[in-house]
Amino acid sequence: MIWNKIESSPRETIEQLQLSRLKDTVQRVYALTPFYRHKFEQTGIKPEDIASLKDIKKLPFTTKKDLRAHYPFGLFTVPMSEVVRIHSSSGTTGKPTVVGYTRSDMEVWDEVMARVFTMAGTTAEDIVHNGYGYGLFTGGLGMHNGAQKVGATIVPASSGFTERQLMLMKDFGATILAVTPSFALHMAEVAKKAGPDYLKDYKLKAGIFGAEPTSKGLKEEVSKAWGIDYHEVYGLSEIIGPGVACSCKKSDLLHVFEDHFFVEIIDPATGEEVPEGQRGELVITPLTKQALPLLRYRTGDITSITKEPCRCGRTMLRMESIVGRTDDMLIIGGVNVYPSQIEHVISNAYGVTLNYQIIADKKGYLDKLEIHIEVSDEIVCDNVAQMENIKKSIQAALLSNLYINATVRLVEPRSIERSMGKAVRIIDKRKSDE
Ligand SMILES: [Zn+2]
Incomplete structure (x- = not known):
């Protein structure tokens, strides 16, 4: 099942769309964000210099530091009357990173999350148990909106209260589980106390896991403990929240929703692009963001990408699971x-x-x-x-x-x-x- 036909369109079609959207984004930030206009002027770049996707290299990077320096709304390109939602990072070190969404940004977020749920086989028949935290963190509401868009029944359980969550999953007959992998494992540990045949009480068939780096071993353990398909979702609030990429039924690699997010892999030390398949830092340029468009955002996440076709029929490139962070290496x-x-x-x-x-x-x-x-x-x-x-x-x-x-x-x-x-x-x- 594929939610949107763009996901399986020829790569040329996707790339044409990316280029026109990239040009629009560059025009937009140049006209509306003093921070970017200043950077363009410093390096002598004009929006017209972006004639192909390769020209993206001419654009400046954006870092978390830049977002913090403009706390809270300094990089927004729309008046607050057009902002319909605010989210932020946890901000364990200093001020949080604040992001905003227009109505159109919310539609994009719902759309990419609907693709995620469809990848995990979710339909209107399913009951989604959402154990991601609701609040300023994008996990809870991001998942919520995507499940709603595909018409599933959503149980907004939020995080914590393990025993209670297990009871609800059993009693409501949840078929799709959405939580962090470490919490899924913790839930399984508690569920196992009921005895070796604990799985008979649950109807889960698939899970959508994300928000923390996960090894192959941990994925297998979660998948085995719950007897379910493991789908990994990737995202970050600065770009949109969960929904930048997700793994399908045929591959462990995550399809990036390229019509909305342009990805590059660079050497974190030099900033230069690395060859396809080689690991480096993931850099993302959102292509349709209205409230907070960013150019070449340095995620700090280490991964690699491949454009090889996938057996699921999707043509959007795939990234491997995050291997680590540039800063926790x-x-x-x-x-x-x-x-x-x-x-x-x-x-x-x-x-x-x-x-x-x-x-x-x-x-x-x-x-x-x-x-x-x-x-x-x-x-x-x-x-x-x-x-x-x-x-x-x-x-x-x-x-x-x-x-x-x-x-x-x-x-x-x-x-x-x-x-x-x-x-x-x-x-x-x-x-x-x-
Ligand atoms: Zn696939």
């Missing part, structure tokens, strides 16, 4: 490591769960990496020989796969602190010592 003894790569190694190991914590520290001048991992329930912690074997095999796998020397500490099940929303996996003590 750990440098251990000169080696670049993303936490998701460590998670991948853990997911392939015997006797352990995906509840872990990575602790980076210094010993003298040397970087030291310690990884605490909860063993699975069937492992007897008193069996010293077995524990030693598990530990050694993980350390060896980390060394051979990632070239890092780490100390693994196995801990008892459920002894690492759980977080309901986004999991805090990394503690970098080197940063706080500076």
Whole structure:
């Protein structure tokens, strides 16, 4: 099932549409945003210089810092009378990043989210359990509107209250689950208390997961724990919220809704484009945004893209799951490591769960990496020989796969602190010592 025929149109058609929309966006920001006009004047660029999609390289980047510097509404290009919704990032460090939507922006958001739900096989017959937080965070309402657009029955459960959520899922017969992957796993842990045949109480067939970086292992675990198809949704509030890209039934890679979002992959150090298939920082230019159009927004997310055709029939290019963040990349003894790569190694190991914590520290001048991992329930912690074997095999796998020397500490099940929303996996003590 494909929601909109543009998703499977010839690439030339999509690219023509992108170019005309890019030109409109550039004209718009040049005319209406002093911040961009100033940048254009500084570098001697005129909107007319954008004649092909490749010319996008001439345009300046936009960063989160730029949004913060214009807090709260400084980069909006419409009067507040035309803004119908405000969302913002959590703003754990300083002021939040504020975004606005016009009526037309809301329609685009509903449209791309309807595509997401359709990819997961959602129709008017389905009951969608939405466990994403409602509020300033875009997750809850973004999911809500998309499910509504396809005509499904939506249960706006919001986040938290695990036992209650499970009860509602059972009693209402939810068929589609929309939550963060870590919360889905937490829900499964609680549901399993009902006994080994706990799945008989639920009717779930697919899930739409996002809002945090996820390894292949974690996806498989969520998919297995709930007996469902795993669909990954990607997005960020600065661009629109969830709904920039989503994985279909035929591939783990995420189709980007290119008629609304132009994507580039750059080397985060040089800003230069990297060849197709190579990993780098994802840069997005929304092509139809009215309230807050941004040029070449640097997401800080590391991924790669491919234009190879997909078996589902969609022609829109695909990106891989986010591998990490430019700012949470750990440098251990000169080696670049993303936490998701460590998670991948853990997911392939015997006797352990995906509840872990990575602790980076210094010993003298040397970087030291310690990884605490909860063993699975069937492992007897008193069996010293077995524990030693598990530990050694993980350390060896980390060394051979990632070239890092780490100390693994196995801990008892459920002894690492759980977080309901986004999991805090990394503690970098080197940063706080500076
Ligand atoms: Zn596909």
